[in-house]
Structure formats: structure tokens, C-alpha cells
Amino acid sequence: MNEPEQPAPKKPSFDRRNFLRAGTLVGAAAIIGGTAIMRRRRAGLTPDPIGEETIRELPGLPDVPIADDEDVLVRMQRELAIAMAKPVEERRWIMVIDTRKCVGCDACTIGCVAENKLPPGVVYRPVVKEEIGAFPNIQIKFTPRPCMQCENPPCVPVCPVNATWRRPDGITIVDYDKCIGCRYCITACPYMARTSDFGYSYTAGVAEGAGDAPDRAVEGTAPWEKLPNYEYAKAWARTGGKKASPKGNARKCHFCLHRLEVGQLPMCATTCIGRATYFGDANDPDSLVTELITKNRVQTLLPHLGTQPRVYYIV
Amino acid sequence: MSGITENFSYRFNRRADFIISLIVGLLAIAAGAGGVWKVVFAGDHGALGSYVPWGLWVSVYVYLVWMEVGMILGYYALKHVLKVKGIDKLGPVIVMAAICCLLSALMIIGMDLGHPFRAWRAFVFADFGSMMTWMIWMHSFYLILLIVEFWAYHNDYEELIKWINWVNIPAGVALIGVIGSLFGVIAARPYWNASMLPMAFTVSSLIAGTGLILLLHLLFSPQSGSEVYKQTARELGRFLMWALLVGLVGALANLLITTYQNVPAKAEAMRLLLFGPYWWSVWIVHILIGTLTPLALLIWGRHSLRALGAAAVLLVSTFIMVPLNIIIPGLAYPSPDLANIAHAFKHERLSFDYFPDMTEWRVVLFGLGVALTTFAIGYHFWLDSYYRRLAREAGAALS
Numbered sequence: 001m002n003e004p005e006q007p008a009p010k011k012p013s014f015d016r017r018n019f020l021r022a023g024t025l026v027g028a029a030a031i032i033g034g035t036a037i038m039r040r041r042r043a044g045l046t047p048d049p050i051g052e053e054t055i056r057e058l059p060g061l062p063d064v065p066i067a068d069d070e071d072v073l074v075r076m077q078r079e080l081a082i083a084m085a086k087p088v089e090e091r092r093w094i095m096v097i098d099t100r101k102c103v104g105c106d107a108c109t110i111g112c113v114a115e116n117k118l119p120p121g122v123v124y125r126p127v128v129k130e131e132i133g134a135f136p137n138i139q140i141k142f143t144p145r146p147c148m149q150c151e152n153p154p155c156v157p158v159c160p161v162n163a164t165w166r167r168p169d170g171i172t173i174v175d176y177d178k179c180i181g182c183r184y185c186i187t188a189c190p191y192m193a194r195t196s197d198f199g200y201s202y203t204a205g206v207a208e209g210a211g212d213a214p215d216r217a218v219e220g221t222a223p224w225e226k227l228p229n230y231e232y233a234k235a236w237a238r239t240g241g242k243k244a245s246p247k248g249n250a251r252k253c254h255f256c257l258h259r260l261e262v263g264q265l266p267m268c269a270t271t272c273i274g275r276a277t278y279f280g281d282a283n284d285p286d287s288l289v290t291e292l293i294t295k296n297r298v299q300t301l302l303p304h305l306g307t308q309p310r311v312y313y314i315v
Numbered sequence: 316m317s318g319i320t321e322n323f324s325y326r327f328n329r330r331a332d333f334i335i336s337l338i339v340g341l342l343a344i345a346a347g348a349g350g351v352w353k354v355v356f357a358g359d360h361g362a363l364g365s366y367v368p369w370g371l372w373v374s375v376y377v378y379l380v381w382m383e384v385g386m387i388l389g390y391y392a393l394k395h396v397l398k399v400k401g402i403d404k405l406g407p408v409i410v411m412a413a414i415c416c417l418l419s420a421l422m423i424i425g426m427d428l429g430h431p432f433r434a435w436r437a438f439v440f441a442d443f444g445s446m447m448t449w450m451i452w453m454h455s456f457y458l459i460l461l462i463v464e465f466w467a468y469h470n471d472y473e474e475l476i477k478w479i480n481w482v483n484i485p486a487g488v489a490l491i492g493v494i495g496s497l498f499g500v501i502a503a504r505p506y507w508n509a510s511m512l513p514m515a516f517t518v519s520s521l522i523a524g525t526g527l528i529l530l531l532h533l534l535f536s537p538q539s540g541s542e543v544y545k546q547t548a549r550e551l552g553r554f555l556m557w558a559l560l561v562g563l564v565g566a567l568a569n570l571l572i573t574t575y576q577n578v579p580a581k582a583e584a585m586r587l588l589l590f591g592p593y594w595w596s597v598w599i600v601h602i603l604i605g606t607l608t609p610l611a612l613l614i615w616g617r618h619s620l621r622a623l624g625a626a627a628v629l630l631v632s633t634f635i636m637v638p639l640n641i642i643i644p645g646l647a648y649p650s651p652d653l654a655n656i657a658h659a660f661k662h663e664r665l666s667f668d669y670f671p672d673m674t675e676w677r678v679v680l681f682g683l684g685v686a687l688t689t690f691a692i693g694y695h696f697w698l699d700s701y702y703r704r705l706a707r708e709a710g711a712a713l714s
Contacts, residue, residue, distance in 0.1 A: 018481065026485040033489075036443040109660060121365065126659035145653065154503060160447040161436040180436055181429015183368035184447050190503035192649065192656055195365035196429065198664055199358045243358060248429030302652055305502055 072275050075288050076265055083281035084263060089168035092283040093255055095269075096292045097144050098314040101276035104129055104142040111271030115256060117229035119238070120200040124193075124253035125268050144277065146268065147172065147193040147253035148301060148309030155185040155194060155252075164250070170310055171255050173232060176245035185250050190302050191309075199247035201225055201238070230258045255279070282310075332534075333699075336691035343684025350677025354426045361675035363427075364664035366657060367646045371671035372427040375679050377638035378523070379420035379686075380454070380494060381516070382631075383413040384487040385524020386531075387461075391484055392521075393528070393554060401538055401547040402528075406476075407468040407701060408535045409528060411693045414461050419686035421454070426678050446497040453490040460486060469701060491520045498641070505580035506645035515565060522562050523634045525555045526609075530627040533620060535694070537702045545620065552623045556613040559630070563606060579651050588644040593670070596636060605633030643669060 083091050104127055112118070112125045128143040153172045156164055163178035164185055186194045203222040221238070228235035231254065236246055256266035264270075269279040280289035292298075298312040353359035363370050390409050393399040425431045437451045460483055467475040495513030502508050509515075529551040538544040573585045588597055609626035616622025647667045649656055657667050 022481055022484050025482065026488065029485055029489055033443075033449065121662040121664035123660040123662075123665065126656060128653055128656050128659045130655055143653075145656070145659075154501075157442075157444045158447065158501075160442055160445040160451060161433075161440050162442045163436075178433075178436060178440070179430065180433040181431075182427070182447060183429070184445070184497075186365060186368040187646065188501050188503055190650060192366060192653060195665070196360075196363075196368060198360055198364075200664075241358075243430060243432070245430070247358065250429075302650060 072278065072288060073265065073270065076269065076278060076280055077263075079280050079284060079287045080260065080265060081263055083284060083287075084260065086281075086283075090283060091169040091281050092310075093149065093170055093260075094280065094282040094289050094293070094310045094312065095146060095149075095255065095266075096278040096289050096298070096312045096314060098274075098276040098278070098292075098296075099142060100314060101274040102127070102142040102144060102272075103274050103276075104140065105273055107271045107273050108144055108268035108277060111267040112253070115229075115259070115267035116231055117225075117227065117238075118251075119197060120202060122195045122197050122251055124195075124251070143301075143313070144268070145191060145193065145301070146255075146311060148191050148307065148311045149255060151308035151310065152306060154188045154190065154305075154307060158184045158188045160184070171257055172252070173254050173257065174250060174252060176232075176236065176249045179245070179249040181248040181250070183250060190305050190307065194250045194252045197246050197249050197251050199243075233258050233261055333691055333695040336687055336694075340684045340686075340688030340691055343680050344688060345684075347677040347679070347681025347684055350674045351426065351681050353674050354678060355431075359674050360429075361678075362669055362672040363675075364666055364669065366649070366665060366667050367643065367669040369427070369642055369646065370669055371639070371675040371679060372423050374638040374642050375635060375682065376420045376424040376427070377494060377516075377642070378635045379416045379423070379682075380490065381520040381523045381634070381638070382527050383416040383420065383461075383524075384457070384491050385520035385522070386413050386416075386527050387483055387524070388487050389521055389525040389528050389554075391480060393525075393551070395480075397550070397554065399547055399550045399554075401536070401541075401543040402532070402551075404537050405528070405532055405535070407465065407698055408531050408694070410461055410465045410468060411698060412527065412531055412690060414458070414465060415686040415690040415693070417454070417458055417461065418689060419682040421458075422685060423678060423682040446493055446500055449493045450490070450497055453486065453493050457483075457486055457490050465697075469697060488517065491517050498645070503650075504645045505578070506584040506648070507641070515569075518558070518562050518565060519634075519637055522555070522558045523631065523637075525551065525558055526627045526630040526634065529555055529623060530631055533624045533627065535698075537705070548620055548623055549617060552613050552617050552626070555626070555630070556610065556617075559606065559610055559613070563610075580648070583651075584644040584648045587648055588640055591644075597640060600633055601636035601640065604629055605636060606630075 083093075106127055109123065109125050109127055113123070116124065118124065125144055125146045128145055130141045130143065132139045132141055149171055151170070153166055156166055156172060159179075160182065161178055161180055163180070164172065164174045166172045181196070183196055186192075186196060201221040203225055226237060226239045228237040230236075231246075238244075238247070240247070256264070256268075259266060266279050269277045278289050278292055280287040282290055282293070284290060292314065293312050296314045299315050300309040300312060303309075354361075361370065361372075386409050390402065390406065393402045394406075425434065428434060434451075437448060438455075441448045441452070443449065460479055464476060464479045464483070467473075467479060492513040495516030498504070498507040499509055499512035529548065532544075532548055532551055536544050536547070538547075570585065570589075573581050576582070609630040612622045612626035612629075616626070647669060649667060657665060
């Protein structure tokens, strides 16, 4: 008589082998992911600037007079020409802001808005005002805040599509045609130096309802708003639809790269009425900015974060 | 097959549920469509700004991913580790619900992008140094896994289901870990910048997912009414209670440590959260209605299916407050060195005051409507026939 066949003992579904299998999968995934992240982080600079135009060599400006008592703007202009004659990777742009001279006039902010044709809600260089002390012993501190063009920019590695990178001359830029508008870089910037372009216009709809003055009514946006800005040496007209770049993009100060390329100083340095903003090449040991940061007490914003800003404040 | 169908019964009373779900889902889609239209065609971006660049949409995305992954992880934990009886028959419902959550999450986060039609670049020109790239890739991989798993359930490929389970566990943990890291790596936001954030996200995901499993079990279990069904509900309730307690202890520890050290960058965000203008969303909605009441129901009403159901509904519906309370306070307080930056250049988009506007709510309503409608259709046309077939094969009595 045959013994009734005993069913085979059921193997527990979560046995050691399965546990090890899952553990191996987790471990392998973690190693691959971690390696990819670290390789990317260590890769450092992306050497390609935007287009040929941004790396072209410019001739010096020999017509600028050189004198001992020259205006700092003239000196910076002359030094800019010298720097632009060098290969891009040999320049190291920095900005120095003398907070003792800043009067909080906002001319730099407005100059920047005009130069880059910034729409409402986008600002590259606000001047932060802070009251120190209590009345009557009170002082107001002005802190212009452009992009810090960090040596170690936290906004760059977070971009999922490589739409932002640091150029060899240290300027961090955004490719508007690549940016998907996720705003991760905005959250990553500790200086809040990036703003999102929500597609606003100054004039759209402002004259609506002007029944008694129909000749003054603006159809859509005013013509001057449709003129292109020339950030990154490209014409960006605001004539496209609601999603035409730079609308929907993250935007930031780029030290007026398009002006540097044609031998002009950043707009904020030019419009500063107190000559409190200095700009130049820190790789040039004789430049004004090098002189300023070595002979004065300078600070950077939020140094503890290790971003190594290239904007220095004389205090 | 016998493993699935033993002790199987199935109640054919779901037609009314289907029609009600469909109507509610379609109404939500209709109510929210205007918001989607405004975002896609009019470039409206709700109340978001440059200083608070992420808000309701990102929070709802995180909430839905927590649900989606938490359901799957909770299901495997209950089935394989805690050996909860009867839970395996809920597998297809859970996978279907997870797919619906995931589709809704992707739709809502797509609305958050300034250039949604460039999202493909994250696949073609991916930068794997970014946590967001990993999130996008992991999420896409997870979507494929879930769809294959659902297909395998539908075709009774048990071996394939088993294999997918083993891939799903690390993939789910990795997805949640990556989303937690996405916030945790941002040194600029001290409130987020914590190595334990991915762990906190995993625990939150398990809580939210288990709450939804309990709800799905009570509503859709093919063994509804049986003793196994009641026993499974009680075990789910007990698991949810412990998960909730662990989460509560973690949140309390975070609160105490942050307020004790009193570093302004973190403590101010916490103060804003607890005593700011939206204090009621934390104390009343999240803590009282969403945590303490469900906990009380799970402890003192653990034998009552109605109490368990009420606890699950309260917990799941208010759990959105958790990602909201992580994401928004982290952004809504500037660094003390730049405290006055919002006054430096005035615009409504350059403000730290944020409350979602109607466009944002309508987009969320649309997304949830899509999830509900997809679930209703999926249940009616696939799961219903699937369970009927299993019941027929089991030869079980139909009630």
C-alpha cells in the first residue's frame, strides 16, 4: 500500500535567499547611482560656453586714455579690454561692492532691468535694505545682491537637463532653450539670485477700459516690450506665446556677459552713481578689483555654505 | 491558481459604486479643466513665485507618490513579512490604485513645469548628478513595473508577479529615497537639509500607503463580509496604528530638536509652520483630524470596521498636509542675511507669502478626478471581470 503523498513543505516567500536578492538589488542600485552622482559632481566645469560668439577674442581698446587720476570706470574699461584679449579660461571675473559707498539708490537694479529688458517679477540685482540699531541710533545697510557666480554653485548640479553650467571664466549661465522650468535651481540658490519668468508684461491690459481715451489704449503689449534682449549673445524677443523662452525659464544675473563680449562693463557697474560697484579680472594682479580685495576688509555672503562667491563686499 | 482562489467569494454589488465613482471623477475633471486650460494655454502659474517656487502641486505630487509606493511597499510588508491573511487577493486592486495615483501625480507635476513640453529632455539630455533626474527616471521605471505587474495579474503569470515583487521593493524604496533626497540635499534650505529626510519620507509613505490599503480593503476586497475580511481589516488597522505612532514619534523628535537648538534658519520655519498664519492647517487639520482622531479610532475602535474605515478616510484625506508642511515652510523663510529681500524689489511673485490660488486647486481637482475616473473604469472593466473569473474558477458561492 502506497503512502499518501505528502505535500512538499511550503517554502517561506521571504526567506534568506530572497532577502539577500533584494538586498543585492538595493546595494547594486545604490552603488551605480552613487557612482554616477559622484562622477558628475567631480566632473566640475562644463567647458563649453554658449556658441562661438561668447569666446571670440576682442581687440583691445587703445583709444581709452590712461591717466593716474582716471575715473574707476575708465580704468575698469581698460582692464576689461585687456582681460577680453586673453583666452576665456584665463579670465576670472569678480565683482566688488563697496557697501560704505552704496547709497541704496537702486540705479544698478533699474539699469539691469533696462539692459536685460526684465519683465515684471524678474530681478537680477535687488538692493536689500536693512535697518540696524534702534531710533535714534540707527543706520541703514544696503546690500546689492547680484548672482554671486559661485566657485561651487549649488544651482548647477541640481539641473536635471544640463541647462545651466559654469563657464570657464566663472560665470554661471542658463540655456533658455534647454531649461524645462522645474525651478529646482531656484530652490537650490541660497542667495535667491534666480527668479522665474512668469511671462508678465508691463503694458498688457493696462489701458483696458480707457473709454474716454481710445487713442491711448494699448493693443496687447506696447511695441517697446516686444524688442529683444540680448542675453547670452542671442536675441530673445518677447513676441512668442506664453511658453516661448525666456518665459517659463529660470533667469539670473550673468555679469552682463553679452556686454563683456563687446567690450562693455556690466550695466550695474556703469550705472552706479556712487562708484560702489567694481568689476574686473581677478587673474590680473594689477587690476582694480584685485587691488580692492587685497587692500580692504572684504566679506562674502553666507560663507559657511562653501559656495565661494565671487562677489565681494567691502565693509 | 489555487493559492489565489482558496476561500474565495466575491460580491457582485459594485455597479452602483462604479457609476457613483465615475460621476464624481468626471465632475472633478469638469470642475478642474478650467484650471488646466489656464496653465497650459494662458501660462497661469497659480500663486507660485520666485521665492516660494514650489507649492501645492509639488506637495500633491509627493503625496501621491507616497501613496503609490507606500501601498506597494505596505502590501509586500503585510503579505510577506507580517503574513496577513487575505491581503494577497487585494494585489490587483492595489496595483491599479497605484497606477492611478502615479498617472495623476505625473499630470499634476507636469503642470508645475515652466516648459512641460521639454520634459523629454530629462531622458535624452539627463544629468545624473541631479536628484530630479533620478526621480524622473525612477518614476518612469516604476510606472513600467506597475503596468507589467497589472498585466501579469490579469493574465495570471504568478511567477512574473513574484519576480516583479522583488524588483518593486528596491525600486520603491529608491524612488521614495530619491524624492526625499531631492529636498534633503538642498543646503540652501536648512529646514529641508537633513540626512534623515529620505527616511522620514519612507515612513510617511508607509503610513499613507497603509491607510489607503485599509480603505481599499474595506471597499474593494473580493472577500468582503467574510471572517477573513474582518480579521485582515483589524490586522491592517493594527499595522497602521504602529506605523502612525512611529511617524508621530519621528515628527515630535524633529520638532523638539529644531526648536531646542533654535538656529533661526530652521527654527523660524518651524515657528512659521506652528504659529504662522496657517497654524490651523497644522494643529486642526493635520494633528487633530488627520493624526490624533485616526489614532484614537485605531486604538479604541479597532474591532469596528466603521471606525477603521473612518480612521483610514481621515488619515488619507488629510495626509496631504505632511508634504505641504515640509515643502512650503522650507521655502517661506529667507536666510537671515537676506531677510528683507522681498522688500527690495516689489512684485507679487517676489513674496514669501504663499497660499494656493483657485488655479492650483482646480488643477489638483482635475488630477484627482483623472485618478478616480481611471480607477473606476479600470475596476469595472478589468478587475471586476478578473475577480469574477477567479470566483468562477474557485467555484465559490456568490453572495
